[in-house]
Amino acid sequence: MFIALREIRRSIGRFALLTGAVALLVVLLLFFQAVAGSLTLGLTGGVENNSGEVLAYSDRARRNPAASFLPPGTGPTIAAVDGVGRTSEVGRLALSAADEDVVVIGLSDPDFGGPGRLADGRRATASGEAVVSSSSLSTGFEIGDTVTAAGVELTVVGTADDAAFDVSPTFYVPFDDYAAMVAERAGATSVDEVAVPVSWVAVEAAEGVDPVDLAATISGSVEGVEALDRDRAVSELPGVGQVTQSFNILYLLLFIVVTIVTGVFFLILTVQKQRSLVLFRAIGAGRRDVVAPVLYQVLAVVGLGSLLGTAVAGLLLGAARDTFGSTLDPRTTVLTIGFLLVLGVLASIGAVRRVLAIDPIEATTAGTV
Amino acid sequence: MSIALKELFRQPRRFSAVTGAMTLLIVLLVVLGGFLDGLELSQTGAYRAHDGNVLVFDDTSERQLQRSRVPTTVADELSVQPGIAAVGSLDATFTVAGIADEAAGVDGRDELEDVALFGYDLATDVLPEPPTAGEAIVDEQLRRVADVEVGDIIEIGPSAEPVTIAAIVDDLTNGAPTVWVGVEEWRRLVALGNPSAVPPEGTAQILVVRPAATPAEAVTAVDGAGLGGVEAITVDEAIEALDVVQQQSSTFQGIISVTFIVVLLVVALFFALITLERVGLYAVFKALGARTGELLLGLSAQAVVISLVAIAVGFALSALFVSFLPPELPLRVEPARLGQIALGTIVTALLGSLFTARRILRIDPAEAIG
Numbered sequence: 137m138f139i140a141l142r143e144i145r146r147s148i149g150r151f152a153l154l155t156g157a158v159a160l161l162v163v164l165l166l167f168f169q170a171v172a173g174s175l176t177l178g179l180t181g182g183v184e185n186n187s188g189e190v191l192a193y194s195d196r197a198r199r200n201p202a203a204s205f206l207p208p209g210t211g212p213t214i215a216a217v218d219g220v221g222r223t224s225e226v227g228r229l230a231l232s233a234a235d236e237d238v239v240v241i242g243l244s245d246p247d248f249g250g251p252g253r254l255a256d257g258r259r260a261t262a263s264g265e266a267v268v269s270s271s272s273l274s275t276g277f278e279i280g281d282t283v284t285a286a287g288v289e290l291t292v293v294g295t296a297d298d299a300a301f302d303v304s305p306t307f308y309v310p311f312d313d314y315a316a317m318v319a320e321r322a323g324a325t326s327v328d329e330v331a332v333p334v335s336w337v338a339v340e341a342a343e344g345v346d347p348v349d350l351a352a353t354i355s356g357s358v359e360g361v362e363a364l365d366r367d368r369a370v371s372e373l374p375g376v377g378q379v380t381q382s383f384n385i386l387y388l389l390l391f392i393v394v395t396i397v398t399g400v401f402f403l404i405l406t407v408q409k410q411r412s413l414v415l416f417r418a419i420g421a422g423r424r425d426v427v428a429p430v431l432y433q434v435l436a437v438v439g440l441g442s443l444l445g446t447a448v449a450g451l452l453l454g455a456a457r458d459t460f461g462s463t464l465d466p467r468t469t470v471l472t473i474g475f476l477l478v479l480g481v482l483a484s485i486g487a488v489r490r491v492l493a494i495d496p497i498e499a500t501t502a503g504t505v
Numbered sequence: 506m507s508i509a510l511k512e513l514f515r516q517p518r519r520f521s522a523v524t525g526a527m528t529l530l531i532v533l534l535v536v537l538g539g540f541l542d543g544l545e546l547s548q549t550g551a552y553r554a555h556d557g558n559v560l561v562f563d564d565t566s567e568r569q570l571q572r573s574r575v576p577t578t579v580a581d582e583l584s585v586q587p588g589i590a591a592v593g594s595l596d597a598t599f600t601v602a603g604i605a606d607e608a609a610g611v612d613g614r615d616e617l618e619d620v621a622l623f624g625y626d627l628a629t630d631v632l633p634e635p636p637t638a639g640e641a642i643v644d645e646q647l648r649r650v651a652d653v654e655v656g657d658i659i660e661i662g663p664s665a666e667p668v669t670i671a672a673i674v675d676d677l678t679n680g681a682p683t684v685w686v687g688v689e690e691w692r693r694l695v696a697l698g699n700p701s702a703v704p705p706e707g708t709a710q711i712l713v714v715r716p717a718a719t720p721a722e723a724v725t726a727v728d729g730a731g732l733g734g735v736e737a738i739t740v741d742e743a744i745e746a747l748d749v750v751q752q753q754s755s756t757f758q759g760i761i762s763v764t765f766i767v768v769l770l771v772v773a774l775f776f777a778l779i780t781l782e783r784v785g786l787y788a789v790f791k792a793l794g795a796r797t798g799e800l801l802l803g804l805s806a807q808a809v810v811i812s813l814v815a816i817a818v819g820f821a822l823s824a825l826f827v828s829f830l831p832p833e834l835p836l837r838v839e840p841a842r843l844g845q846i847a848l849g850t851i852v853t854a855l856l857g858s859l860f861t862a863r864r865i866l867r868i869d870p871a872e873a874i875g
Binding site for chain 2: 404
């Protein structure tokens with residue numbers, strides 16, 4: 137330990153460069169993780185935190201809420217299926233409000249089909265009221281804010297966390313307000329002039345009924361409908377797989393780069409001080425005495441680099457909160473640093489093997505020392 | 506410099522470690538650049554199909570197609586302005602296309618694809634004249650993912666309206682593979698499944714203006730027409746205005762810049778170690794009359810050669826790596842991006858190799874004799 141730290145102090149420039157490189161790679165890694173988390177939650181939150189246990193889409197929607205439009209009369213048909221406890225017809229509309237792209241979700245039952253839990257306030261029960269779930273990547277709305285969407289003035293009466301659709305601020309409103317917005321968008325003077333589409337039906341299973349089984353029953357018994365239990369509906373959302381896969385590729389590359397850079401550095405360092413290590417061994421130092429400093433140094437460099445990287449990533453994400461809406465997740469951060477330390481130790485295997493291969497007898501060979 | 510290069514060629518193993526690390530960083534850069542280009546290109550195909558034209562938005566829409574609503578009477582007024590050859594509408598919505606299965610009849614239940622459905626009036630360099638009612642033009646991306654050909658029937662939207670593919674054009678992916686129909690047909694198809702997505706009668710989402718001469722003159726002509734409530738911009742300006750493109754571009758550019766800094770640190774670190782090892786040797790060189798500049802030139806030459814090898818191997822590995830990735834990922838490796846990465850890597854490596862300049866400058870030739 138003493139020798140390891142002394143060497144770092146004497147060659148501070150070299151170790152600082154490596155620590156800096158590791159820190160920057162950690163910044164990238166944590167930044168990707170935070171943004172990926174926000175993006176995924178922005179895509180899935182509306183379904184993941186929905187009070188509906190089963191979502192019944194059009195069978196032509198490819199399990200995509202944005203593409204689902206159910207034939208008229210489908211809601212009551214689903215409500216009559218055995219095992220269905222409660223239903224709410226849901227309409228989805230993407231439009232522009234308050235200078236942002238927003239999603240409006242109309243609920244035929246104001247108490248069901250929206251976010252399972254509210255963070256603050258109450259449900260929207262009367263015309264002109266809305267519960268809002270802000271996207272992590274957009275402006276937040278608060279109780280009392282008013283927004284005009286497609287000619288309908290909405291007052292925020294409740295907020296929900298992580299219940300957005302399409303990474304956009306999402307307003308949960310009574311179905312009549314949604315219908316009025318549809319009519320306005322279609323240029324109609326009244327709701328009666330347009331066929332207001334129902335996008336999907338949120339379903340609660342009756343007591344003792346398994347939502348997975350109920351979804352299969354609904355799909356099998358109602359024509360034109362594909363019902364999914366909530367977990368499956370989340371995993372089938374379009375874009376989620378792509379986002380996850382894309383970021384996984386970047387994580388993989390970054391972990392490999394950290395490992396290789398650390399490994400290469402310590403290998404070169406070991407080769408350079410081989411003569412000193414031979415002498416060290418010749419005067420009685422054990423294998424442990426020469427290997428331990430390498431491991432201490434790896435842990436110090438990767439550990440310090442990780443801490444610095446975490447601090448910088450935290451500051452960056454804090455400064456860019458309006459853009460990315462992401463923060464570091466403590467659990468993910470700790471796991472990542474732990475994994476990097478393990479990778480750092482694995483990366484030093486080359487250097488350690490080199491140290492272990494040192495034969496003290498070389499000290500007696502001309503030109504070695 | 507020749508000694509430095511000879512060392513490089515005679516002792517390649519000494520440099521293999523840093524070359525390996527740089528190669529991996531180049532793979533990372535190529536993948537990051539691929540995502541940046543892939544995300545941007547896959548969101549903007551419909552805009553690029555109108556390159557050379559001018560787009561007219563509602564001036565409150567912040568240049569966002571989905572927010573814009575422009576009265577078609579504006580098109581009539583613009584079409585008689587000097588500098589404007591033709592004006593047409595452009596409308597868009599996202600929906601699904603079912604691929605008719607011959608065995609199952611026109612059903613398509615299991616062969617659905619998300620598509621962006623466009624209604625248009627004007628032919629462009631990429632798009633032919635709008636097809637007649639009941640026909641559609643699809644892009645190369647839909648042909649690839651759905652395995653369709655000219656003459657096949659696809660079923661559009663929730664109501665599964667059948668249309669026949671009249672032509673296949675280049676990849677115009679715009680968030681999804683694209684399907685192009687005439688404006689009236691677009692309104693009919695969209696109204697059947699989702700009437701709320703159809704702009705009111707006499708309204709288009711945006712107008713496309715074909716310039717008589719240059720886009721700049723057409724923009725001036727629209728501005729000079731004195732029509733309130735509209736804004737004419739070029740296709741490039743429309744692409745730059747897309748929120749998603751702005752955010753992705755700035756984020757990935759930042760990440761790529763940080764990765765170049767990592768390359769800089771890795772190269773600097775390597776040459777710091779190499780220089781440390783060669784202090785005695787450099788002292789001898791200096792004692793023999795070599796100047797500091799010559800020694801630095803040698804290091805720089807080594808850095809450039811290492812970079813070139815890392816670039817070649819990195820690009821080859823990237824091609825291999827990308828070929829194993831799922832095709833649905835938005836990743837496109839563009840030659841221009843590869844050129845930027847190659848140039849950036851060489852410049853960064855050169856800078857990194859010069860980090861040791863101060864150390865070399867301080868070497869005293871007297872050290873050569875102890």
